[in-house]
Amino acid sequence: MKKQLTNIILAGAAPDTGNHGVTALALSLLSALDKRGLQQATVLDNGGSMRLGELLSLHYRTLALKPGKRFYQPNNMHQVRMRQMFGLPSPILSAIKNADAVLDVSGGDSFTDMYGPARFEQITVPKLMAIDSGVPLILLPQTYGPYQFTKTRRIARKILKAAHLAYARDEDSYKNLQTLLGDDFDPQKHRLGVDLAFGLPCVGGDNTPDDLPVGINVSGLLWHDAAAATEQFGLKADYKQSLIQFALKILEDTNKDILLVPHVRPSGGSECDLVASRAFKLAIPSEYRDRIQIEENANSPELLKGTISNTCWFTGARMHATIAALSTGVPVCNMAYSMKAKGVFASCGQQEQVFDLRKNSTDQVVSALFASFNQRRKTKAELAFSLSNAKRVWVQQMNDISYALDEPKEKLEVVYA
Known part of the structure; x- marks a missing residue:
């Protein structure tokens, strides 16, 4: 039997940014995995100390992993990354090592150098920490690229090659992923999916006819x-x-x-x-x-x-x-x-x-x-x-992500959104 993800780290979807599109990614994932037996989720955000969070009655804990120049802060991502490189302890590194997997969505569209080098580093540090901790990295459906520079292409290729699973959220990104990886492209782990937000719960809508604004x-x-x-x-x-x-x-x-x-x-x-x-x-x-x-x-x-x-x-x-x-x-x-x-x-x-x-x-x-x-x-x-087809793909990808750590030995029971 596949091992079900019951204890995860979620990166790249901090619910405290004010961007409801990014929060939607976190909520879509947590609600889907909650229905599939998730027991514990830790969401990397921009806050202070470890604390409890809640989205739509889904409970999770948060850990801050913040960018910026305040290197002296224990939750500054550059300090945490340095501590990892020198074998020093950190609560965030301990949380990563104890997780079944790190699931990373890069805000949906930020795994690119289009927004500048600082943003690219901010997006890639959690991925590299997971890889160097020996913890499976699952790249949730997202856009890959564009990558304008040789260095960023090299880093992106390293991450995609090392990932346990990597989903593109559309055909164009899937082709970019194939081109970037070349001979290292593996259709068993490099897959085509749909954006997580297709499964976001909807509250208050009835979509009645044409008198709407x-x-x-x-x-x-x-x-x-x-x-x-x-x-x-x-x-x-x-x-x-x-x-x-x-x-x-x-x-x-x-x-x-x-x-x-x-x-x-x-x-x-x-x-x-x-x-x-x-x-x-x-x-x-x-x-x-x-x-x-x-x-x-x-x-x-x-x-x-x-x-x-x-x-x-x-x-x-x-x-x-x-x-x-x-x-x-x-x-x-x-x-x-x-x-x-x-x-x-x-x-x-x-x-x-x-x-x-x-x-x-x-x-x-x-x-x-x-x-x-x-x-x-x-x-x-x-x-x-x-x-209807996009939603079928969404359901299947969430099933596969939930049971992600071993190759399937039997057909999975479908869990509907």
Whole structure:
């Protein structure tokens, strides 16, 4: 019999960042493994001392493993890594050694050097600590790359080669994984899956028909310092003007109201969607503002998913805001600023609903968004058909992750989401 994961370390999905997309990954995994017999989970976060946490009545403990320059702090990841290299004790290292496996999701899309060397190091340190502790490393469904530099490609290749299991969350990332590994690619452990958030519990949604508002996620990452975002991601379209002009077309040409759904909240700091949503509303002429509402009370991933499920059509640049729509059958398009979106949408046959801000002008993005909105009934029917397959893949991958430490000797009993 396979050994079931009953004591795990979860890295790359800290629930204390204010980013509900990242929290959604933690909640999706813990709720799935809880149904499959998980007994103890330790989540690496950014807090202080060890403490208890709770998501949707799921109990876990947290351990801080923080980046930054305060090397003297015992939970600074650079100090912990140094202690490991010199054979010195650490509570985090002890927790890793006593776990059945380290499960790492890299925030879904951060196992890349696209966000700079400091972020890459922050993402890779827990993986390297697991490998060097001799503890099985399971890379949960995520994006791999892009890797621009020889050093980061080498480190990523080392990690992927040493991993016990590594799931790509879409076909594009799976191909990247194959290319990066070359002859070391092993289809038994390098697998294609779907994003964890497809299994996120949904609270409060009933997805009733077409009197529902248009949903928009305003990304604080792209809104607050538009010039920096344009330079960092190579945007061709003006993100702010794309959203404003599209919203005006909805307000002027239809009777639809607009619901703004922030997905990164105040603790998200300079990337806060709530602040960006308020600024967006003020950028709309005053005569239309009473038709724009901001969802300020849904303060957890499952509540946000329920809110998004109660829109007639949805758009946003935040990946997990749009996955919340995809996974509840809401017609949705993604305003992409990287490669990650198209592959995830393709897992539901919706790759044509990704509009790349790097390749299209502002006018082209606005036209594409409005065309997508107008064909929402057709898209909804297509999505209803393709979504069932994505959810079947999600269930199978969670079964396989749960029983991950030995090769199967008999067919596993399927546990449904």
